[in-house]
Amino acid sequence: MQLDPNHLLMLAAVVDEGGLTSGAHALGKSQPSLSRTLAALEARLGQPLFEKGRRPLVPTELGAALAAQGRIIWQASGEASVQADLYIGGKTGAVRVAGTPVFMDAVIATMIAGFQQAHPNVRIDQSYGYADTLMRDVESGALDLAICPLPPGDLPEPIAFEEILQGRNVIACRMGHPLARKRALRLEDIANYPWIAPPTNSPLYQDLRAILHEIEVEDVKVSFSGGSISAVRTVLEGSDSLTILPYSVIFMMRQQKALTALDIRIKHAPRNLGIISPADRPVRPAVRRFHRHIASEFKALARSISHAQQNSVWRA
Amino acid sequence: MQLDPNHLLMLAAVVDEGGLTSGAHALGKSQPSLSRTLAALEARLGQPLFEKGRRPLVPTELGAALAAQGRIIWQASGEASVQADLYIGGKTGAVRVAGTPVFMDAVIATMIAGFQQAHPNVRIDQSYGYADTLMRDVESGALDLAICPLPPGDLPEPIAFEEILQGRNVIACRMGHPLARKRALRLEDIANYPWIAPPTNSPLYQDLRAILHEIEVEDVKVSFSGGSISAVRTVLEGSDSLTILPYSVIFMMRQQKALTALDIRIKHAPRNLGIISPADRPVRPAVRRFHRHIASEFKALARSISHAQQNSVWRA
DNA sequence: GGCGCAATATAACTTATCGCTATGCAATTG
DNA sequence: CAATTGCATAGCGATAAGTTATATTGCGCC
Known part of the structure; x- marks a missing residue:
């Protein structure tokens, strides 16, 4: 006998809430809807799910047994809702991020620590690499984000590069x-x-x-x-x-x-630090959230740096 | 985000079976049905459930997480089916039976043992009583069956009495x-x-x-x-x-x-042993099955007794 | 690189079921 | 016994889930 999970869920709601009316309320449906569905279920089974003619609705053996399964379904359904909401909100999921070793260890790691504090259920998979491999991996989808210095105006097609800090x-x-x-x-x-x-x-x-x-x-x-x-x-x-x-x-x-x-300005090819991300691919919420976190942290860092420089000029 | 258990179940089937076509086959549905339902689910979530553009269909993080819940729902649904089939087939459930002490202990207990052997998942709730209380309890629904001797033609309205053995x-x-x-x-x-x-x-x-x-x-x-x-x-x-x-x-x-x-025939009010059951109420499958078992055992017993009597006559 | 196969997506349509409101009826409570 | 509460039934509209037919796409093979 094939049974619809939704029907079992309704049964569980009615049994647990102790009545059709309150069960319907718990499910956000109308009472007649439950009444008819359970009546149809009883007809399919050929057996009553509730003792007939009793007002504080009491389930039969069969009703109780099926309600137990319905309860499991209810729980799983709720858990799925929670999971989905967390995922969509970027509170869960994995972020695969890579960058040049020095930046990752000295700068990004601190930012990751702050992110983990706020979002302990987001898993950060970090790795190391340089511009060419990073871009290739972002393009292929093996990486969600990469952080590295790039010379300006060097952007292959499906890659977005958000400049975040002057490279010096x-x-x-x-x-x-x-x-x-x-x-x-x-x-x-x-x-x-x-x-x-x-x-x-x-x-x-x-x-x-x-x-x-x-x-x-x-x-x-x-x-x-x-x-x-x-x-x-x-x-x-x-x-x-x-x-x-x-x-x-x-x-x-x-x-x-x-x-x-050292107080000496060295010349080098202009290269700005930035966040590499795929431009075409839809990004996962956790990735978006992490991206925003890194970007805002870098903004703060940039402000902090320029502030410090002004102070040092002021002092000199 | 409210999610339909059925959708989660479908997702689980597709993930576990490794494709829409085989998943649809496992669920007894058509492939386009699954395709559209999952597409709608992705639209609702705003997130893909499967990696796009990969042919051996591989679930995303979200897809895998929701499939896990769907798997639970699938299992619970299957378990409910099994439970229902067992119950309807009288292979599970409870039977509340009572009877006069002597009969229950000396005759029925043996028959119950045989029944338990064949149906270990049917619970027998046995108790003792005499005709008046037995009939009252059967009528009220507190008992499913009662076995006791009754004088012929003494049947209140909603009670069925199946004579099963000559009372002697x-x-x-x-x-x-x-x-x-x-x-x-x-x-x-x-x-x-x-x-x-x-x-x-x-x-x-x-x-x-x-x-x-x-x-x-x-x-x-x-x-x-x-x-x-x-x-x-x-x-x-x-x-x-x-x-x-x-x-x-x-x-x-x-x-x-x-x-x-003793080889002496004593006179007593004619009373025949029989099975009391409710005539109006629908009986549960396990009760029906137990009823049939007892009835057939008593038929065998009656045959055995009459055979033994013939033999003893033959010998004498 | 192009071709063919297999699997998925899309389209168009039908039907069943699920949702609602309104109302009747039965059981419990004072 | 009356009143209230709660379940069942009826009727209707809409959504969604199922179907078949067909287009598209990814992948392996030559």
């Missing part, structure tokens, strides 16, 4: 570094210190090569390479090494007063 | 009882032995009084009273006591060769 790389060193005190630094000064090389496929590495090319130094002392931002930072702090880092990374670490940037 | 009471004693060997017994002979009195409200007690009245013995030695059939049997076996019992009870115990009946 600086030369980083420890707080008490000899060069940190000097004013009027010249590029030649920096050739005397050991360098920490960024990953060879990173934009930072290209910028480093550009600097060295500018000061016509071909072979520089590379004291360390291949480390993550965490390792780089540790080495920087414990030595007089120099390296090239996005200014925002230095800025994010300003609380710890461990690293600083 | 006999004087019972242990197998080696002095009177058991004697031929041509006279009623006077029995006055010398102690008697076990049946419950005072039982028909047996009335029959005992009738016998004593016939042989004009007013005060008989009552050695034991108030016991169940089990106790009565034990006392009978261990003494020369006599008592009055339905012949069928003696017959049921014939295998144990412990009790026998």
Whole structure:
């Protein structure tokens, strides 16, 4: 005997609410609707679901047994509603995000932490990559979002790029570094210190090569390479090494007063940090919510940076 | 967001079967039906349930989450079907049956055992009573069936009485009882032995009084009273006591060769054992099935008794 | 790259069922 | 016994779910 889940659900509502009228109210339907549906169900079964001629409606054995299943259906249906609402509201689901290692670790991770605080049921699947692979993965749908620096006006078809922070790389060193005190630094000064090389496929590495090319130094002392931002930072702090880092990374670490940037503007290809997202694909709510979170956090960061710069100008 | 359990069930079928076509087949519907319903569901949710443009249909996060609930609904629905079929087939449910103590314990209990063997999921709620309360309870719906002896033609309105065995009471004693060997017994002979009195409200007690009245013995030695059939049997076996019992009870115990009946026909009000059931009320399948079982067992018993009697005549 | 197969989406239509309001009737309560 | 409450029934309109026929699309194979 094939039974409609909806009928079982109605039965459960009537049994649990103790009457057709209240059951109908609980389901947001009219009483005659339930009455007829249950009557039809009884006819199909050939057996009464309720004891006949009793006013506080009491289910028969069969009625009780089927109501038990209806209750399960009711619950599952409600759970599905909750799940759907959470998902649509971006309160649940997964976000696959990737970015350049240094940014992800030094900047985005903090923002992810804040997001997780507010939305613990959204799963963040993070990975690392550089512009080309990131764009490919976003395009193929393997990634929802990517965060990386891109030169302006370099946008393949189905990709959206939301610029979020001016890209400015600086030369980083420890707080008490000899060069940190000097004013009027010249590029030649920096050739005397050991360098920490960024990953060879990173934009930072290209910028480093550009600097060295500018000061016509071909072979520089590379004291360390291949480390993550965490390792780089540790080495920087414990030595007089120099390296090239996005200014925002230095800025994010300003609380710890461990690293600083040399007061020298280095030239590099214009590249702005931004969020890569698919332009055509419909985005999942959790992704949209995460996207907005990152964007707003970056806006705050940008404000914070420009504020700090004004202060430093003011001081000087 | 309110979701139709049926839609969730369809989703689950499609996800689990791995496609619309096979899912439709599993549900006994057509493929376009599923396609349109799921499309409508996606429209309602504003989110895709399946990854777009992939042929081995793969659910999205949301699709998978909702399918999980749909799976629960599917299961519950199937379970309800099974329950309904079992109930309608009389394979499950409860039967409330009562009868006179002696019959219930000595005759019906054996039949119940056989029924339980075949239908372990039918619950038998047994109780004891005499004709008047039994009929009242059957009439009120507190009992489904009652088994007791009734005088012919004594049927209140909404009661059906199916005669099942000729009522014949006999004087019972242990197998080696002095009177058991004697031929041509006279009623006077029995006055010398102690008697076990049946419950005072039982028909047996009335029959005992009738016998004593016939042989004009007013005060008989009552050695034991108030016991169940089990106790009565034990006392009978261990003494020369006599008592009055339905012949069928003696017959049921014939295998144990412990009790026998005196070869003397005693007069008593004509009473036939039968099954009392409500005539107007629709009976539950399990009750109908139990009723049939008891009726057929009694038919077999009646055949067995008449066969045994023929044999004993033949021997004599 | 193009062709063919298989599976899904769409269209057009029919029907059943579900929802409503209005009202009759039965059971419980004072 | 009357009044109230709650269930059953009737009639009707709309939605949605089912059907078949057909267009489209994704995928594997040559």
